Amino acid sequence: MNCCEKQDYTIDNEQLARFAKAMGHPSRIAILSFLANLDSCYFGDINNELPIAKATVSQHLKELKESGxxxxxxxxxxxxxxxxxxxxxxxQAYFNTFFASLKEKDLCCD
Amino acid sequence: MNCCEKQDYTIDNEQLARFAKAMGHPSRIAILSFLANLDSCYFGDINNELPIAKATVSQHLKELKESGxxxxxxxxxxxxxxxxxxxxxxxQAYFNTFFASLKEKDLCCD
DNA sequence: AATATTGTTCGTAATTTTGCGAACAACGAA
DNA sequence: TTCGTTGTTCGCAAAATTACGAACAATATT
Structure with missing residues (x-):
């Protein structure tokens, strides 16, 4: 599937949970922010940005890679x-679809 | 702050990571989907929906509560x-802002 | 008051996560 | 070839997560 084809964003709960889990640590959010902002893309710079050992940074990067x-x-x-x-x-689409699925009116909770 | 006021959605990375962490397990995603769809809101029905012990369901619900x-x-x-x-x-706003922060052009990675 | 229903909490076990320093591997430069 | 730079992997320890059954608490019902 190339980048121009229409994509099926039916939510796969397992996949959504994997994305969420990968994002579920402050250091990994910091790494993703750093990369998203294109401040740099080299390990050394990422490592300098974080107050943790390089072995730990490498580990977080590995998890982010495995999450895709x-x-x-x-x-x-x-x-x-x-x-x-x-x-x-x-x-992005998974999270957005997920949050948007909340029904407006609720006989049970409103 | 009521629901109509303009809100400041400056991302708090720690809070984003906490939300993500809470969503980082398939059972908790299932619980949130169940509640968002308003299928029911009682523990018993949630418990029936999941193939795990009620003590575990209760624990997951506790974590979701603590995440807010x-x-x-x-x-x-x-x-x-x-x-x-x-x-x-x-x-929803945190995740959306986070994903939208990705810059388009990238001298480093493109 | 005795009993049934509904969930939470406790105690425990197995697994995973997080983090670090040291050792190692791969490569470029001198 | 030797040395320095850059990151990964290994081995370990501590802490957190996940899961369960049993015991418990609170309330409704009989």
């Missing part, structure tokens, strides 16, 4: 991390 | 759970 929200590429001797734009859009 | 996404009210002998609409909207 970012990619990692070797550009020797550095490693370049980028937002995975297609999955980013997918996550 | 839902409320819990005793309606003896039942307990009624509802989406916390104000915080729900806040979470």
């Amino acid at each position: 929200l970012i990619t990692g590429t070797i550009e020797a001797p550095k490693v370049k991390y980028c937002i995975h734009r297609e999955n980013w859009a997918k996550a | 996404l839902i409320t819990g009210t005793i309606e003896a002998p039942k307990v009624k759970y509802c989406i916390h609409r104000e915080n729900w909207a806040k979470a």
Whole structure:
């Protein structure tokens, strides 16, 4: 599926939970913000931005990669991390659809 | 702040991470979907919907309450759970703002 | 008052997450 | 080839998460 095809954004609850879980830590939100703002994309700069050990940063990056929200590429001797734009859009649509599904009127709770 | 006032949705990364963390489990997504769709709002019905022990359901509901996404009210002998609409909207705005913050052009990654 | 219904809390176990330093690997530069 | 730079992986420890059954509490009903 290329970026121009119409996409089916039927929510997959498991996938939504995986995206959410990946975002469920302040350091990982900070990393994603950093990358989304294009401040830089190299490990070293990400590492400098965070008050934690580089082994831990590397671990968080690995989790974000596995969630699909970012990619990692070797550009020797550095490693370049980028937002995975297609999955980013997918996550955005998932969350948006999820939140928008709240019904207006509620006999039970209103 | 009532529901009609303009709200400041400056993203608080810690809060965004807390919302995300609360959503980071399939059972909790299922619970939120169930409540958002207003299928019912009582513990018993939520419990019936999920293939896990009631003690575990109760625990997940507690976490969702602590995240602010839902409320819990005793309606003896039942307990009624509802989406916390104000915080729900806040979470929706946080996620949306977060995803929308991705810059279009990227000298580093494109 | 005794009993049934509805959920929460407790105690426990297994697994996962988070974090760190040290060791290691890969590559470029001298 | 040797050295320095850049990140990853390993091994470990501490803490948090997930899950369950049993016990408990609160209220309604009989």
